[in-house]
Amino acid sequence: MLEVIDKGSVTEAHPVPLLFVHGSGHGAWSWDDHFIQFFAERGYRAAALDLRGHGTSTSPKPLRKCTIDDYVSDVAEISDGMPIRPVVVGHSMGGYVVQKYLESHEAPAAVLMASLPPGGSVAMTLRRMRRHPWLAVKSTLTGRQLPGLTPLPLTREAFFSPSTPDNVVARCSARLQEESAKALVATMSSKGIDVARITAPILVMGGECDGGVSTNEVRATALAYRTEAHLFPDMGHDMMLEPGWRSVAERVDGWLESRGI
Known part of the structure; x- marks a missing residue:
């Protein structure tokens, strides 16, 4: 059973709902801290799901056996249950899931926030292996990522900027x-995303202090979709949780309004 945080309702000004898809190791909570209420108050119906095995969503198989295709099915299930196909908003790995979803599903628009690029996560993974070779070996041997992410300095490095308050980093880590x-x-598959199959207009955003997805990768994603990369200074990977989250939400809101959504 998939759990969804669902707030607000469609309005004449914003007749299309929004569906938020979280990144690796996160859940719908990452959108609920700020974004869901922000968009609900702006007259949108804003929903965020816990992908199977995440948060409060159950899974018919162990999480370690879940695939990107499973996550795409989760997005499709929630999307198909809405009266109108939603704008899909994906963060990090969730952005990769959104791109995979768009290969075979229509959407009025999509937003990619600090998303894995269409070519996948190989470059990002190699950068992390060079920074923390022993942690990479342990993760490979055990299949567990948390030991390399939950110590607060590593949480900050992976998800936040150097200036993010400690309490924000600690809350995420927990x-x-x-x-x-x-x-x-x-996400490291050589096939990556077939961008030629994606027709939805896409807003591409990233943080200049992102310890995972580089600014060059954000630009490459924008180039693949023939659009512009919107980069935010002093912003880490978790753009929706950073103190400057409102500027990101306002950019999304403005872009949607410009498209009549």
Whole structure:
């Protein structure tokens, strides 16, 4: 059973709902701290799901065996249950899931926030292995990512900027969970995303202080979709949790309004 945080309702000004898809090790909570209420108050119906095995969503198989295709099915299930196809908003690995979803599903628009690029996570994984070779070895041997993410200096490095308040970093660290190693490996597939099959207009955003997805990768994603990369200074990977989250939400809101959504 998939759990969804669902607030607000569609309005004449914003007739299309929004569906938020979280990243690796996160859950719907990452959107609920700020974004869901922000968009609900702006007259949108805003929903965020816990992908199977995450947060309060159950899974018919162990999380370690879940695949990117499983996550795409989760997005499709929630999307298909809405009266109108939603704008899909994906963060990090969730952005990769959104791109996979768009290969075979229509959407009025999509937003990619600090998303894995269409080519996948190989470059990001190699950078992390060079920074922390022993942690990479342990993660490979055990299939567990949390030991390399939950110590606060590592949480900050992976998800936040150097200036993010300690309490924000600690709150995120306490809520992180394991991710499916099978899904993470799939993001390193040489096939990547077939961008030619994606027709939805896409807003691409990233943080200049992102310890995972580089600014060059954000630009490459934008180039792949023939659009502009919107980069935010002093912003880490978890753009929706950073103190400057409102500027990100306002950029999304403005872009949607410009498209009549």
